[in-house]
Amino acid sequence: MKTQRRVVVADDEPLLVRELVAYLEDMGHLVVGTAANGCELVECVRETLPDVVITDIKMPMKDGLEAAREIWSSSPMPVILVSAFHDEDFIAQTKSEQILSYIVKPVDENQLATAVGKLDGTS
């Protein structure tokens, strides 16, 4: 049985946030906050202390990876990165135990379920 997870979603595109929220709610997870840039994401995570963060990489003010590093400095939060491109070099550079998964846009519902499912050790 899958555990309900508390999730924070960040993307500078409101439509993509809405889509992710819809998928996550369909899967039975609870979206406790959304953010449109890296600064908002860090703030939101501090306030809501989610189980997992799903964030776009390219965002204004502070990108997703920068925000994730700031979050990790206070707590080892699992992060799912979302990007428009599948970039092997980038993945190699950002290898971190806290990165749960790396999803290429457009986000597929099954991919998202697999990524979040890694928290349970299932997919």
Place this chain on the structure above:
Amino acid sequence: MEFFANFLETDSFPPRWPCGTWSSGHGWLHICSDLATFAAYMTIPFVLLYFLRKRPDLPFPRIFYMFAMFIFACGTVHGIEAVIFWWPVYRVSGVFKLLTAIVSWGTVIQIFKSAPRALRMRMAEELEAEILQRRRVEEQLLENQQLVIQSERLSAIGQAMTGLIHESRNALARSQAGLRLLAREVKSRDELLELIEESLSAQHDLKQLFEVVRQYAVPPPIQREEARIPDLVDGVFARVSDTLGLHDAKIEHKLLTSDVNCHVDKLLMENVFRNLIENSFAACADPLRLSFTYSDAEIGGAPAIEINYLDNGPGMRPEEAKRAFEAFYTTKMHGTGLGLAICQQTVQSHGGTISLNPEREHGAEFAITLLRQSQ
């Protein structure tokens, strides 16, 4: 002084004819030979001087002048020898012999002086070979310069293309997200769902096109490793057969060389073979027969492998074959026109060549030549 005062005096000597017992034949043998030599020796200096005038760049002109004088002097001695049979000008003969000796030694000295430089001079064949070699180097340099310019252009285009595609894909992702959210709202309206599905499918095609264009504009770096080419081909053939599995398709390998290994980027070369095999699957009716022939080759003197690929499909018309590797040229309804262009780019980045035989009437025939090792 008395010698020169009687320089042309002949009373002291008999002519040569009455002196001794010359037979007519023996005497004329000497006279004719001396006269013939005299004539030749008088001609040679003029020829030499003519050469010098026409080719002022000729090396060692002094030797030419000395030889002209030396031959001329020898000629006069032979002329006088013939004349002496009737007119015994022995004093004149002696003086000309002395002059000949002086000029001969002058020539010898001049030859010795010029010898070291002459020995250092290279033969025309050597110079021609060097010129040829330099021309090759210049051509190679020009080719490399053109490649650098082309590479810089491609790099600039690639950067622009990458930015454009990145932004386009973001817009596409937004558009797809909107459509999928819309689909959730109109679950009961099949006709609307169908339209949304069509739009999503078109956007999927666009996304694929972006990926292919990006691959063409920004080719990935090559990571070579040793690979057995028939194994790569077999792997690709198995995957394509599984994906398109409706065909009665068979593949045959003909090994005309014992070494079918080559240092290549496996993923990129698999992509080349996949492209060729998928094209054959798309173009050929069952039964599909594919043949790969491997043989030894050379590229610029370096060992290479030639892979000849042939299918049993309809092949390409000559005008199509000429444009087959052009970017965005396609004969398919749903092709991007970049498949063979990317194949060519990949093979060329391996230091190889790919060509399509435009003369073949039945079946498409490609020849790929790859360097066995990177250079």
